[in-house]
Amino acid sequence: MAIVERPSDVLALPSGDVVPHDPLGVFARPRAKTGWRAWVSTVDHKRIGIMYGASSLVFLVMGGVEALIIRAQLAAPGQKLLSADLYNQVFTMHGITMIFLVVMPMGAAFMNYLIPLQIGARDVAFPRINALSFWVFLFGGIFLSSSWLLGGGADGGWFAYAPNTGVVFSPSHGMDFYAIGLQITGIASLLGGVNLVVTCLNMRAPGMTMMKMPVFTWMSLVVQVLLVFAIPVISVALFLLTFDRLFDANFFNVQQGADPLLWEHLFWIFGHPEVYILILPAFGIVSEIIPVFSRKPIFGYPFMVFSGIAIGFMGWGVWAHHMFSSGIGPISVAAFSVSTMFIAVPTGVKILNWIATLWGGKITFSTPLLFSIGLVTMFTIGGLSGVTHAVAPADTQQTDTYYIVAHFHYVIFGGALFGFLGGFYFWWPKVFGYFLNDRRGKHQFWLTLVGFNLTFGPMHILGLQGMSRRIHTYRDGYGFNFWNMVSTIGAFLIALSVLLFFINIVRSKREAASLPPPGPDPWDARSLEWSIPSPTPAHNFDDDPIVTQLDDFWHRKYGEDEQGRMVPIATADEVAMVGDPSRSHLPAPSYWPLVLAASFPLIGYGLIFNMVLAGLGVAVLVGGMVGWALEPADDEDLPPHGHDDGEGDGDGDGGADTELPSVDAEPEEVTVGD
Amino acid sequence: MTDAAVHAPAAAAGPSHHTSTGLSNTKLAMWVYLGSDCLLFGSLISTYLLLRHRSVTGPGPNQVFDIPFTSVSSFVLLMSSLTMALAVAAITRGDIHRNRAWLATTAMLGAVFIGGQVYEFTTFYREGLGYTTNIFGSAFYTLTGFHGVHVSVGIVMLMSLLVTSLRGNLGPERAETVETIGLYWHFVDIVWILIFTVVYLIP
Numbered sequence: 001m002a003i004v005e006r007p008s009d010v011l012a013l014p015s016g017d018v019v020p021h022d023p024l025g026v027f028a029r030p031r032a033k034t035g036w037r038a039w040v041s042t043v044d045h046k047r048i049g050i051m052y053g054a055s056s057l058v059f060l061v062m063g064g065v066e067a068l069i070i071r072a073q074l075a076a077p078g079q080k081l082l083s084a085d086l087y088n089q090v091f092t093m094h095g096i097t098m099i100f101l102v103v104m105p106m107g108a109a110f111m112n113y114l115i116p117l118q119i120g121a122r123d124v125a126f127p128r129i130n131a132l133s134f135w136v137f138l139f140g141g142i143f144l145s146s147s148w149l150l151g152g153g154a155d156g157g158w159f160a161y162a163p164n165t166g167v168v169f170s171p172s173h174g175m176d177f178y179a180i181g182l183q184i185t186g187i188a189s190l191l192g193g194v195n196l197v198v199t200c201l202n203m204r205a206p207g208m209t210m211m212k213m214p215v216f217t218w219m220s221l222v223v224q225v226l227l228v229f230a231i232p233v234i235s236v237a238l239f240l241l242t243f244d245r246l247f248d249a250n251f252f253n254v255q256q257g258a259d260p261l262l263w264e265h266l267f268w269i270f271g272h273p274e275v276y277i278l279i280l281p282a283f284g285i286v287s288e289i290i291p292v293f294s295r296k297p298i299f300g301y302p303f304m305v306f307s308g309i310a311i312g313f314m315g316w317g318v319w320a321h322h323m324f325s326s327g328i329g330p331i332s333v334a335a336f337s338v339s340t341m342f343i344a345v346p347t348g349v350k351i352l353n354w355i356a357t358l359w360g361g362k363i364t365f366s367t368p369l370l371f372s373i374g375l376v377t378m379f380t381i382g383g384l385s386g387v388t389h390a391v392a393p394a395d396t397q398q399t400d401t402y403y404i405v406a407h408f409h410y411v412i413f414g415g416a417l418f419g420f421l422g423g424f425y426f427w428w429p430k431v432f433g434y435f436l437n438d439r440r441g442k443h444q445f446w447l448t449l450v451g452f453n454l455t456f457g458p459m460h461i462l463g464l465q466g467m468s469r470r471i472h473t474y475r476d477g478y479g480f481n482f483w484n485m486v487s488t489i490g491a492f493l494i495a496l497s498v499l500l501f502f503i504n505i506v507r508s509k510r511e512a513a514s515l516p517p518p519g520p521d522p523w524d525a526r527s528l529e530w531s532i533p534s535p536t537p538a539h540n541f542d543d544d545p546i547v548t549q550l551d552d553f554w555h556r557k558y559g560e561d562e563q564g565r566m567v568p569i570a571t572a573d574e575v576a577m578v579g580d581p582s583r584s585h586l587p588a589p590s591y592w593p594l595v596l597a598a599s600f601p602l603i604g605y606g607l608i609f610n611m612v613l614a615g616l617g618v619a620v621l622v623g624g625m626v627g628w629a630l631e632p633a634d635d636e637d638l639p640p641h642g643h644d645d646g647e648g649d650g651d652g653d654g655g656a657d658t659e660l661p662s663v664d665a666e667p668e669e670v671t672v673g674d
Numbered sequence: 675m676t677d678a679a680v681h682a683p684a685a686a687a688g689p690s691h692h693t694s695t696g697l698s699n700t701k702l703a704m705w706v707y708l709g710s711d712c713l714l715f716g717s718l719i720s721t722y723l724l725l726r727h728r729s730v731t732g733p734g735p736n737q738v739f740d741i742p743f744t745s746v747s748s749f750v751l752l753m754s755s756l757t758m759a760l761a762v763a764a765i766t767r768g769d770i771h772r773n774r775a776w777l778a779t780t781a782m783l784g785a786v787f788i789g790g791q792v793y794e795f796t797t798f799y800r801e802g803l804g805y806t807t808n809i810f811g812s813a814f815y816t817l818t819g820f821h822g823v824h825v826s827v828g829i830v831m832l833m834s835l836l837v838t839s840l841r842g843n844l845g846p847e848r849a850e851t852v853e854t855i856g857l858y859w860h861f862v863d864i865v866w867i868l869i870f871t872v873v874y875l876i877p
Contacts, residue, residue, distance in 0.1 A: 125699040190710060198703045202693040228706055232714035240721065240816070249805060249812035251721070256809045257728035266717060629834070 027627075030589040041589040043127035046536055048134045049113030050431065053424075055138050056105040060498070062145060063097035066090050068495055071455075075488040077476040087472035088155035089174060093148070095158030096178065099278065100185050101141040103412060106420045107281035108137070108192060111220040113431065115196060117529035117536065118217045120205025120545040125198040127587035128628070133192035135597030140184030143601040147177035154178035157470060159271060159322075160241070162252035162263035167245050173608055179242040180604040186231045186238070187600065193227035196220065205528075207547035211305070214527045214551075215298060218305045219284030222312040226273045226280075229316075234270035237263060246607060264326055268319035276315045278412055279379075280308060282419025283350060286372035289426050290354050292525045293369035294361025297551055299353045307346035307353075314343040324392050325399040333392045340390035344383060351380055366523075367441030371422030374449055378414025382407055385460065400470070403463025409456040421448070421501070429522050433535040434512030440504040447497040454490025458483035521572030526554040531576050539584040592631060596624035704854045708861045711824075715865050718820055719872055722813045726873075729808035738798045741874055747790030748870050751825070754783035755863045758856045766853075768846040774839050777852075780859065781832040784825050791822050814873065821869055824862045831855045 030041035039047060069090050073081045082090060112130065116123055124130045147153045154174040156165035165175045200221040204213070213221075241263070243249035250256040252263060291298045298304055320328055320336040354376050363369070385407040389395045398404055421444075428436045462483050467474060474480050521530040528545055529536070531553045549555055559569040599621035606614025693699060726735060761776035795815070803811045835852060838844045844852070 125703065194703050194706045194710070197706050198699050202695050202697065202699050202702055204694040208694070228710045229713050232710050233717045236714060236717035236721065243812070243816065247805065249816070250809040251725070251812055251816075253809070255730075257725075257730045258809055259724060259728065262721060262724055266721070269717075 027591045027631075029631075030591060038589070040594055041591050043123075043131045043587045043589055043593070044538060045112050045116050045124045045127065045130055046431070046538075046540075048130055049109045049111075051134055052105045052112055052137070053109035055141065056102050056109060059097055059101035059105070059141055059145075063094055063102055064495060064498060066094035066097065068491055070094060071488040071491040073472065074474070074484050076485065077474050077478075077481055079473055082472060084472040085155065088157075088470070089153040091470060092155050092157055092160075092174075092178075093145075093153040096144060096154065096182070098412070099158060099274075100182060101144070103278045103416050103420075104185075104189065105137055105141075107220075107223065107278070107416070108133075110216075110281055110285060110420070110423055110427075111196060111223070112192075114427070114529060115199055115217055115220055116203065117532070117540060118214045118527050119200065119203060119208055120528050120541060120547065121199065121203035122540055122544075122584060123587055124195055125203055126195045128590055128593055129191050129195050131590070131593035132596055133188045133195065135594050136191065136600055137185050137188035139597050139601045140181055140188060143184060143604050144177055144181035147174055147181070150177075159267050160263075161260070161267075162241055162244070163254055163258065163260055165241065166252055176242070176245055176608045177604075179238045179245065180607060183235060183238045183242070184600045184604060186235050189227045190231045190235075193224045193231065196224040197228060200224070205541075205545045205547055207552075211302065212547055212550045212552070214284075215287035215301065215304050215308075216281075216284035216527075219280045219287070219308050222308050223277050223280045226277050226312055226315065230270045230273040230277065233266055234274075237266035237270070240266075242607070261323075261326060261328070264323050265319070268322045269316075271322065272319040273312075273315045275408075275411070276311055279415045280311065282375060282416040282423075283308065285419045285423040285426070286354065286375050287350075288525075288527065289368045289372045289422055290357050291551075292426075292523050293364045293366055293372075294358050295364075295524070296357055296361040297526070297554075299356035299359075300349075301550060303349055304353055307349040310346040311343065314339065314346070318343055321390060321395070324395045337390055337392045341387065344387050344390075347383055351376060351383075366425075367436070367438050367445055368422045368426035368523075370442060370445040371418050371425065374445065375415055375418040375422065378410055378418060378449075378452065382410025382414055385410065398463060400468055401463035402459040402467045402469055405469050406456050406459035406463060409459070413452060413456070418448075421445075424501075426523070427529075429518035430529060430534045430536060432509075433517060434508060435515070435518055435522070436504050437508045437511065440500065440507070444497050444500045444504060447493060447500060451490045451493030451495075451497055455487050455494060456490070458487045458490075462487075519573065520576040521553075524557070524572065526551040528553055530572070531556075533576070537581070539581050539586055542581040542584070588632075590628075590631060592624055592628040595620065596628060599624055698850055701850060701854050701857070704857050708857065711861065711865075715820070715868070718817045719868065722817045723872065725809050725813040727810075729810040731808045733801060733803050733807075734810055735814075735873075736877075738801050738803050739874055740794070740797070743790070744794065744870065744874055747787050747794075748866060750783050750790070751787040751863055751866055754780045754787070755860050757783060758859045762849065762853050762856045765844070765846055765849040770839065770845065773844070773852070774836060777832055777836045777839065781829050781836065784829045784832070784859075788822060788825055788829070791818065817869060817873065821862070821866060824865070828855070828859050828862055831858070 030037060032038040032041070039051065042048065069082065070087070073079050073087060073090075112124070112134075115121075144154075151173045154160070154177060155172065156170055156175055156178070160175065160178060163169065165178075200213070200217060204210075240249070240251040244251050244253065250258060252258050252260070254260065287298055287304060318336060318340045320332055321340045324333055324336075354372075358373075385403070389398060389404070389407065425436050425438075425441050428434070462480055463469075465479060467478070467480050474484075518534050520533050522534070523530070528541075528547075531545065532541060545552070553575070556575040557568060557570050557572060558566045561567045599617045602617030602620060603614050604617075606612065606617050693702075695702065697705075757776050757780040761773050761780060764770075764772035764776055803814075805811055805815050832855065835844060835855060
């Protein structure tokens with residue numbers, strides 16, 4: 001086995017001469033390895049992850065601008081920046097953008113990039129479907145956002161209670177864009193969910209049993225299972241709404257006997273698992289960061305895993321706590337009140353375990369850890385206000401006030417987004433091969449923390465004072481003036497911190513040339529993705545790693561001395577992956593995911609504006625499917641002609657089923673734990 | 675642990691079918707997808723159950739349903755599950771001709787079912803139950819329509835299998851592909867048992 005020197009480009013696969021055209025399919029098989037063609041035809045989970053991340057950051061700016069407009073409108077009483085109607089559109093689009101186009105894809109970015117690396121796989125189970133989910137998501141997001149230019153955004157709130165969102169009360173096309181746009185992003189989530197569930201279950205490296213998977217991968221698996229089961233429920237709700245709005249069906253037509261609670265139930269059966277879909281990836285991220293910067297294994301790994309699973313299960317039994325004021329009856333209220341209090345238990349277990357991991361550790365307060373601690377503290381505040389909603393009589397007072405707004409921003413921003421920011425700082429060197437500057441990162445952290453608390457902290461007070469959400473203004477003399485002004489100032493501080501993040505990316509990139517490269521394992525970390533060069537080579541692992549225990553990579557670096565203390569036995573560079581990558585097969589890039597995905601917005605626009613366009617969309621959809629089916633991608637039965645297997649440079653036809661080296665024997669089971 | 679022990683020994687290996695669970699990726703993906711589809715039909719059936727007796731105008735279920743007719747078409751669909759199982763058995767044995775015959779029969783039985791549904795829909799429409807007539811109409815056509823779309827997609831998949839087979843690309847080594855599509859087909863049939871019971875039989 002050849003020892004390959006750093007830097008990593010030595011490990012890059014040999015790019016041999018390949019036949020540039022493939023007669024199969026309409027398109028020549030994409031060959032580019034750089035440039036935009038390489039990106040639009042990629043099926044590489046790493047590039048797809050990066051594209052998910054980049055799109056979510058763009059949508060973050062859009063959703064952020066909408067937030068700033070809201071805060072500017074509410075900065076003082078009686079402002080006239082926005083009309084009531086426009087205000088409805090802005091807060092609705094802010095919610096949809098942040099939930100479906102920022103937090104979900106940002107989670108998907110981490111999951112796409114990291115799951116195969118953490119389980120020691122070459123790629124996800126279905127690389128082309130992975131590309132398809134990204135493009136469908138992106139086009140769905142663009143479709144949703146384009147409503148601003150085509151007659152106005154959705155105006156019914158992110159949960160879009162029908163019949164309020166029927167044609168009668170919401171005559172613009174905004175809600176059509178909502179119903180069809182979320183349907184499209186739902187398709188993306190469903191495809192991604194099936195793909196990543198199969199990846200986690202089926203693509204694990206030899207020896208990587210379920211209980212040796214890193215906590216992030218575990219939480220991702222729970223999230224994807226939730227997506228797989230939650231998405232069809234919202235799909236049905238959105239279908240019903242679409243049929244009502246476009247084809248005059250009667251599902252939400254109260255004059256025809258409809259029950260307004262139908263939408264609420266369907267939406268929240270999806271909607272409550274959805275909040276765990278938003279938060280669990282971030283839980284996974286901090287569960288990776290905290291052990292590394294405390295230099296301790298995660299406290300109570302099985303408890304971490306099972307509490308995540310418990311959250312996933314119990315998340316299905318609490319949806320009606322969103323409906324305590326809808327008149328669902330005292331028994332339902334009591335039952336859901338109790339189940340909601342129960343679900344705080346596994347979440348509390350997680351928080352305890354993070355604190356216990358930090359306890360007694362050799363803590364390094366780097367930016368990723370700061371953001372993780374930010375998550376633990378801010379999410380706890382949000383969790384505590386959440387428990388107050390579980391108390392039905394209190395909730396009746398809080399419903400539709402800013403107290404609720406404060407709560408869910410503390411859990412989604414203070415939870416999910418803090419986790420993601422920490423994750424960006426943590427994995428940036430792995431993904432891009434340079435560090436984000438830690439000093440600027442700390443500045444950004446403190447600015448975010450202060451801005452966040454200034455923005456959303458006062459909303460607790462405003463809500464308890466009785467300020468309603470979703471109202472475009474308030475009168476002078478209600479006592480709302482001061483805290484609204486504070487909140488607006490805080491919002492602009494958050495905007496500044498996001499700007500600082502972007503500045504940090506650009507400047508760190510510029511400074512990277514004069515700094516030593518991060519190497520495979522800059523943080524002395526624990527999971528498999530750190531055992532390969534930074535940035536990750538296209539083929540991930542030279543050889544399939546063989547896993548013997550939890551935190552396997554760590555245990556290759558550290559052993560126990562006579563007193564049972566951890567002592568270094570090898571440096572990261574010594575144990576980092578070096579091998580012969582020439583046998584690795586990578587899934588072939590393809591344009592078909594892009595083509596197939598483009599059909600969905602066409603169908604969407606067609607349904608709203610012109611059926612001819614929808615027909616065209618269906619034609620593209622069918623054509624895309626046929627082209628996809630005829631193009632051999634990951635078909636191992638394909639005869640070896642056409643693609644030279646020996647090239648191994650991304651045009652191989654091995655697909656997801658990469659060649660595994662024959663393993664002499666099953667690796668021995670080693671007891672988990674340190 | 676030394677470096678050499680950490681990494682898999684280099685060895686020549688052909689394409690491997692190794693997966694962690696032993697199930698192939700496509701089959702596992704089909705199971706996961708079918709789990710998801712359960713929730714889709716679960717939501718649609720719940721919607722139907724909530725709405726079916728809430729119409730303020732007629733016609734209602736009792737005025738339009740022709741239970742003997744639907745029973746026959748349901749029987750046809752259920753028999754297609756049997757022929758599907760026979761198709762899978764044939765390809766597993768390597769009997770390509772029987773496999774083709776059973777695939778064609780399955781697709782045909784599915785098509786007969788869809789034909790029955792089209793006939794039923796047009797009859798109901800002539801009897802005054804349009805999609806927008808009342809809330810029962812909306813719920814009924816949506817639920818059974820979604821099921822019909824599922825059956826139609828299944829027929830397309832079966833036809834694709836048949837074409838692949840006629841082009842000589844469907845041997846026993848790809849029995850699992852037939853089996854995976856068979857999973858989908860059986861699922862759609864099972865869902866129909868549920869829908870038939872809930873929609874037609876329960877008064």
